[in-house]
């Protein structure tokens with residue numbers, strides 16, 4: 072590892088001000104993606120701004136059907152939360168399927184969402200649940216947030232403070248994981264609301280995306296049977312050593328069926 076300065080901050084305003092002052096600086100949350108990137112010399116920030124000691128960024132708050140999760144909330148906390156399990160079982164399930172115990176104890180929802188790895192799990196949860204990303208300067212709907220591979224709508228110094236969800240009627244996440252990294256080869260999040268069904272896919276494209284043909288089929292009949300006749304095209308899907316695009320298309324349908332069967 073090469074030298075860098077480490078800033079310990081205690082509030083959001085101080086972190087944002089430091090980031091504006093040092094344009095090449097990076098926020099660090101759980102470090103589970105950023106440290107690996109730095110070790111591989113894919114990024115070389117000279118300053119790290121630690122978000123780990125800012126109390127206002129952590130925690131889970133429920134108000135009626137609205138649940139707000141602080142950006143620094145660890146995957147393990149979301150997976151174990153009684154509130155998340157009660158309001159959005161699919162989201163707790165998703166958090167519990169991320170990586171291994173060590174990564175889940177360190178990694179954060181804000182870090183995962185800001186990173187937007189094309190195989191990460193949370194982006195599918197946020198897009199499937201029509202979540203709102205709350206930053207230090209605005210609110211961004213998930214539909215407008217995930218722009219492409221490792222690309223989001225965040226501006227240079229913008230900091231994610233929390234994510235707001237509305238509890239659906241039913242939700243579930245099904246993931247076919249890579250056996251070594253446990254990232255999604257394909258992951259499908261399904262959420263049924265009173266007025267719509269949303270289905271989001273991770274691992275299969277350059278970024279998370281919605282599956283409109285499956286949403287349409289499930290909107291009139293929320294059951295696995297409704298998906299029998301649906302054809303998932305392999306066009307434009309990822310193809311690599313582990314899974315070609317045809318296999319990923321097959322997995323999308325299988326994971327969608329699994330998610331619908333598990334939804335509660």
Ligand SMILES: Cc1cc2nc3c(=O)[nH]c(=O)nc-3n(C[C@H](O)[C@H](O)[C@H](O)COP(=O)(O)OP(=O)(O)OC[C@H]3O[C@@H](n4cnc5c(N)ncnc54)[C@H](O)[C@@H]3O)c2cc1C
Pocket residue numbers: 097098099100101102103104105106107122142143168169170171174177178179180181182183185186188190191192193229230231232252253254255
């Ligand atoms: C072995 C291994 C296996 C993994 N498997 C999975 C998996 O199965 N599924 C999965 O989804 N993920 C997986 N991950 C990634 C893991 O979930 C990370 O926790 C996550 O991607 C990043 O979160 P973090 O808190 O560690 O962020 P960091 O690594 O600290 O930061 C990541 C990026 O986000 C930026 N950032 C962080 N917080 C904020 C914020 N609040 N506002 C703005 N920008 C911010 C940072 O500047 C950095 O660019 C795995 C990681 C490892 C090491």
